[in-house]
Amino acid sequence: MTRAHRYVVRTLLVAAALALSAAPAGAQQKVLARRATTPDVSVRLFASVGAVRVIGWDRDSVEVTGVVASGSQVGGFGGSQPAPVSGMKFFIEAPTEKAGREGWLTMRVPRNARVWLKTGSAEVTVSDVTGGLDVNIVGGSITVHGSPRELRAESMDGDVTIDGAPEWMRVKTATGDIRLRGGENIGASTISGAIDAAGGEADHLTLETTTGTIRFSLALARGASVQIETHSGPIDVQLGRTTDVEVDAATVTGAIENAWTRAKPQPGREGRGMTLSTQGGISSGTLVLRSFKGRIALRGS
Amino acid sequence: MTSTIDHLSFDQLCELADAPVTVPVHAAWRDHLTACSECASQLAALASLRAQARRLPSEVAPPPELWAGIRAELAPRERAHRASRWHTSRWGLAAAALLVAVSSSAVTMVALRARERASTTAAATRPVAATTASKLPAHLASAELGYARSVAALRHTLDERRDSLATSTVETVERSLRIADAAIAEAREALERDPSNGVLVEIFTSNYERKIDLLRRATELAPRT
Numbered sequence: 001m002t003r004a005h006r007y008v009v010r011t012l013l014v015a016a017a018l019a020l021s022a023a024p025a026g027a028q029q030k031v032l033a034r035r036a037t038t039p040d041v042s043v044r045l046f047a048s049v050g051a052v053r054v055i056g057w058d059r060d061s062v063e064v065t066g067v068v069a070s071g072s073q074v075g076g077f078g079g080s081q082p083a084p085v086s087g088m089k090f091f092i093e094a095p096t097e098k099a100g101r102e103g104w105l106t107m108r109v110p111r112n113a114r115v116w117l118k119t120g121s122a123e124v125t126v127s128d129v130t131g132g133l134d135v136n137i138v139g140g141s142i143t144v145h146g147s148p149r150e151l152r153a154e155s156m157d158g159d160v161t162i163d164g165a166p167e168w169m170r171v172k173t174a175t176g177d178i179r180l181r182g183g184e185n186i187g188a189s190t191i192s193g194a195i196d197a198a199g200g201e202a203d204h205l206t207l208e209t210t211t212g213t214i215r216f217s218l219a220l221a222r223g224a225s226v227q228i229e230t231h232s233g234p235i236d237v238q239l240g241r242t243t244d245v246e247v248d249a250a251t252v253t254g255a256i257e258n259a260w261t262r263a264k265p266q267p268g269r270e271g272r273g274m275t276l277s278t279q280g281g282i283s284s285g286t287l288v289l290r291s292f293k294g295r296i297a298l299r300g301s
Numbered sequence: 302m303t304s305t306i307d308h309l310s311f312d313q314l315c316e317l318a319d320a321p322v323t324v325p326v327h328a329a330w331r332d333h334l335t336a337c338s339e340c341a342s343q344l345a346a347l348a349s350l351r352a353q354a355r356r357l358p359s360e361v362a363p364p365p366e367l368w369a370g371i372r373a374e375l376a377p378r379e380r381a382h383r384a385s386r387w388h389t390s391r392w393g394l395a396a397a398a399l400l401v402a403v404s405s406s407a408v409t410m411v412a413l414r415a416r417e418r419a420s421t422t423a424a425a426t427r428p429v430a431a432t433t434a435s436k437l438p439a440h441l442a443s444a445e446l447g448y449a450r451s452v453a454a455l456r457h458t459l460d461e462r463r464d465s466l467a468t469s470t471v472e473t474v475e476r477s478l479r480i481a482d483a484a485i486a487e488a489r490e491a492l493e494r495d496p497s498n499g500v501l502v503e504i505f506t507s508n509y510e511r512k513i514d515l516l517r518r519a520t521e522l523a524p525r526t
Binding site: 075174253 | 312467477495501514519521
């Protein structure tokens with residue numbers, strides 16, 4: 001038996017003994033499971049716990065450790081084949097809604113893994129995952145450090161913070177706030193949460209709210225396309241004084257204030273609302289701002 | 302944790318339908334299936350649906366007449382407004398969102414048909430278009446009717462799942478839906494007065510899309526969350 005085989009067998013034994021029958025330890029029970037995987041393994045985790053950490057590491061294996069509410073059902077983990085798996089599912093189902101907010105879980109995955117995570121009201125933190133990431137929560141929060149290639153994060157009232165610049169990202173909340181630092185193809189949408197886009201660079205970006213505030217102060221990539229829309233939330237845009245961008249702003253009834261250039265906002269259709277248009281250079285980006293009755297303010301930096 | 306009375310949730314049934322036979326799944330779920338013909342038949346329906354879905358083409362082009370209609374509507378506006386790039390993508394997105402929402406709702410409703418029960422709140426959020434004579438231009442009224450159908454289907458599914466969700470979650474969703482409804486009503490009223498306002502059309506359709514997306518996401522929440 002080779003060393004690799006011994007490792008696989010050992011991890012399988014650990015997984016079988018601890019993950020599938022996680023024994024109670026007082027009011028909570030421990031979880032420990034490991035599994036050899038491919039570098040781009042797809043991992044699906046459904047976890048009713050209070051906190052989940054997902055960490056990308058330089059090993060071709062997945063490890064789950066933690067403490068969960070007593071009586072939780074623990075299962076899954078990639079079957080019983082000894083070879084490294086390319087896909088696996090793992091779930092922790094708490095006996096009650098309250099118990100589902102207890103305990104914590106840390107899952108280490110290959111950096112290039114694709115991770116799907118669904119939980120209730122957990123504090124979810126993800127770091128150093130460069131593959132795909134799909135996180136779905138109701139409450140709690142989602143914080144992502146690093147730049148996954150693809151990132152989808154959805155919550156109801158949980159806040160979402162993306163501290164990186166993914167190639168592709170879609171973030172949606174109902175009332176939760178969204179903080180992001182830009183990226184290549186980015187979309188963020190919320191009903192009443194606030195969106196704060198700052199500290200990075202935007203390429204193709206769309207931000208939308210119904211009533212939430214939108215603050216935008218990202219740098220613009222060459223030829224960037226930024227679209228910002230709200231029904232009634234205020235839009236605050238901060239641009240560099242020399243930023244080469246073509247601005248097209250319009251409201252139905254809201255005001256437009258321009259402290260970025262000398263261009264004067266004009267009255268809108270039939271005297272209602274306002275518009276503002278500025279010209280850019282040959283390779284300028286475009287910034288489209290739309291609001292029903294929220295105020296649009298442009299400032300220079 | 303699952304008894305024959307509680308039934309398996311839609312998520313659990315999907316999990317079972319997705320799992321290869323070699324993958325161990327929750328033993329209690331399997332036990333429940335052996336004792337509950339209702340859940341067993343729904344799992345069979347889901348498995349059949351999954352098999353049928355696998356045979357579908359990976360891409361479905363919209364009917365040519367849909368795009369022809371959209372282009373015809375957009376053409377004069379493109380000449381009149383510099384914002385046409387945004388507007389074009391909006392209509393494309395609106396059509397796509399509608400298609401996805403209707404398809405998704407239909408699949409979910411088929412799977413859960415056996416558990417249908419009276420909806421107590423659907424009437425409270427019935428779309429404006431269904432209750433009042435539309436004063437919008439024909440193309441917008443038609444679009445709104447499509448949105449309204451999607452909203453009704455998703456709302457029905459959400460009402461069915463309401464008891465399985467946490468009270469605080471239901472409150473958050475309902476509060477957000479009220480905000481979305483108020484915004485839609487406000488944009489709609491303005492659009493009736495100024496039906497050729499391109500900015501208004503964008504905001505009106507965006508408000509509907511966000512509401513439909515919120516409903517879709519609410520229907521996909523796990524039980525007890």
